[in-house]
Amino acid sequence: MELSENxxxxxxxxxxxxxxxERVHRARAFQDAQRVSRQIDENLQETKRNLDRRxxxxxxxxxGQAESGKSAVLKNFQLAFTPHQFQKERDLxxxxxQLNLISSVRTLLNILNDVDSNVQSLLTPPRTPGSHPNSSYSNKLRRIxxxxxxxxxxxxxxxRMFFATGGPSHEICVPAGSRWKSKLGFRDSASVHQDLKLTNAQNAIKSNLIQLLEASKDDIDSLxxxxxxxxxxxxxxxxxxDTPGFFLxxxxxxxxASYCPTDSDIVRARVRTDGVEEHHLVAESIRLKGNEFFITDVSGARSSRHSWIPFFDDSHAILFLAPxxxxxxxxxxPRVNRLEDSLLLWKEICSNVLLANCNIIIFFNKMDILRRILESGVEVxxxxxxxGNAPNEVESVTKxxxxxxxxxxxxxxPKPRSFISHETSAIDIHSTTALVVTVHDGIIRDNLEKSDMI
Ligand SMILES: Nc1nc2c(ncn2[C@@H]2O[C@H](COP(=O)(O)OP(=O)(O)OP(=O)(O)O)[C@@H](O)[C@H]2O)c(=O)[nH]1
Ligand SMILES: [Mg+2]
Incomplete structure (x- = not known):
């Protein structure tokens, strides 16, 4: 471009x-324009730096399917690599x-209220006085x-106030990104949100919750x-x-009132992921220092799976969760068996050409639940x-x-690749945090080998 056309x-x-x-006015306008231009240049540089870093x-x-444990594994990564950041979110x-606990109480009451032709509800009064075999117990339960x-x-x-959802299952569901955290009063130093302060009404409802829970704990426990x-x-x-977010x-x-969640409580907490969330982790400890990586957590619901595709050709490794x-x-x-759904999903992921060069690591998760189910005598x-008649034991079933x-x-x-699998119980933070560090090292090593080959 000619200078005269700039x-x-x-x-x-x-x-x-x-x-x-006019001269003073023009000089001021020129300085303002230069400032804006510099700002745009800096923003572009920052965007480029972020892209290079990515x-x-x-x-x-x-x-993995919904409830397979993706977000629980993410929390184990955060515990292993960014424990200080994890600590800051404890109060959130x-x-x-507490809401998970109340949700279990609701589920329990719904089950007890469920009257079918064979089972008399434990909460509804007997049709004729005294006809209920356990009417004194029913009275007690009705009072509770x-x-x-x-x-x-x-x-x-x-x-309604914090999540604007709830739905029939009363499961907490939050939109992607960390805005829901700030809604609950979490203050992140890097956050640009201005609405971090809770309103009086929000503070009041949170303290009501604490008081009411404290007053109800004996009732919940006896129920x-x-x-x-x-x-x-x-x-x-x-x-x-075996249900998500179980704290009864x-x-x-x-x-x-003095409750403070432990690391294990946080990993066991249930918040359904809605959409796609990208988490940027920069390792804090001396040993892992410098490790910087991105983890994308998605909603596993069937209706959301199409939203995974844009992330396929941008990933070095997939961690697939299959309980x-x-x-x-x-x-x-409810007509579809979870394990059958996992297998179908696995077939789609393995055969996807966009993922042909991607490492896929499978976590056979919820091993603790499998063990409990088999111990209670449920036959595979x-x-x-x-x-068939193979032994109804963890080792044989897993194999x-x-x-x-x-x-x-x-x-x-589409191309030969190694099958890498681990048996996990993501709520066992001791072994899972150690495992995710090993898995992360393996992904880095593999990536280096691949780039050397290229
Ligand atoms: N007992 C047990 N519970 C687990 C295990 N892994 C995860 N959970 C719990 O199962 C529930 C569901 O796990 P999430 O990590 O939220 O599942 P998700 O795959 O992220 O589900 P969506 O976000 O709906 O796609 C949570 O309450 C977890 O704490 C496990 O190995 N054993
Ligand atoms: Mg999730």
Whole structure:
């Protein structure tokens, strides 16, 4: 471009017969324009630096069906690599865990209220007085139910105020990004949000929650420990301990005013991921210092899986979460067995050409739940007839399913690649934090080898 055509120079050209006032005005406008231009240059440089950093850093994508444990694995990465940042968010999780606890109470009451042709509800009065075999227990449970009503209604208000969701399942669901954290009062030094201060109404509802929980903890505890309730759950083959965000065994601790979540509580807390979240981790400890990487956490719901595709050709490795829980159905489609859904998803991921050069590491997660299910006598062959009469034991069951995943991996991968698998229980933070450090080292090593080959 000719100098005379430069719009910046043309705009500030000295006009003929310029007055002193016009000259001062023009000089000021010129300085302002220069400042804006410098700012734009700096922003462009910053964007370029970020892009370069992203290009250099390892990028990991977490995949798997809903509730498979992706966000729990992410928390283990954060615990291992950025423990100080993790520590700063501790208070934020307190409200989430308290809401998880109330949500389990609600689930429990819903199950007890469920009347079908065979099972008399434990909460509704008997049709003719005295006809209910356990009418004295029912009276007790009805009293507890009534006593817990204010807590349940506060849970509704809290969900509406902070999450604007809730839905029929009352599961906490948050939009991607960290804005929901600031809504709960989390103050991140890097945050640009201005609305970090909670309003008086928000503060009031949070302290109401603490008071009401403290006042209700005996009721919650007696409801959960009640022999009739436990029997009713057994009859319906419901094990609430296997449900996400289960804290009923910890009521005494969690419903106390002085409660502070432990690392393990935070990993066990349930917040459904909505959309796609990218997390930038810069290792804090001396040993891991300098390790900088990005982890993308996604929603595993069937309706969200199309949103994973743009992240496929940008990732160095995929961590695929496949719980070997063979006797549960999908929450979003109760006709579909979770393990069958995982296998279908695995086939799609293995055969995807966009992922042909990507390492895929599979975590057979929720091993603790598999162990509990088998110990309680549930037979694999009833849910997976092809399992036949093989031993109903963890080792044999794990090998059977692992072989199925491995076979598809070999058959469907567009190019040969190693099958790397780990058996995990993401809520066991001791072993999982150690594992994610090893896995991360492996991804870096593999990436270096690949770039050397190129
Ligand atoms: N018992 C047990 N619970 C686990 C394990 N891994 C995860 N969880 C719990 O299962 C629940 C669901 O885990 P999440 O990490 O939220 O699942 P997700 O894959 O991120 O689910 P979406 O965000 O809905 O896609 C949480 O309450 C976790 O704490 C595990 O190995 N054992
Ligand atoms: Mg999640």
């Amino acid at each position: 719009p910046f120079i043309v705009a500030f050209k000295v006009p003929a017969n310029e007055t002193e006032e 290009k250099r850093a390892i990028r990991i994508l977490l995949l 999780w307190k409200t989430i865990i 139910h009534l006593g817990l009503s204010p807590l349940l209604s506060l849970e509704n208000d809290l969900n 959960w420990r009640d022999a009739d309730v436990q029997r009713a759950l057994g009859e319906r083959e419901v094990d609430l301990r 065994d910890d009521v005494e601790r969690i419903a106390s 070997l829980v063979f006797n549960q159905m999908l929450e979003e489609d 062959r009833k849910f997976v007839p092809s399992y 059977y399913f692992k072989d199925r995943f491995k076979t598809y991996h070999k058959k469907l991968s």
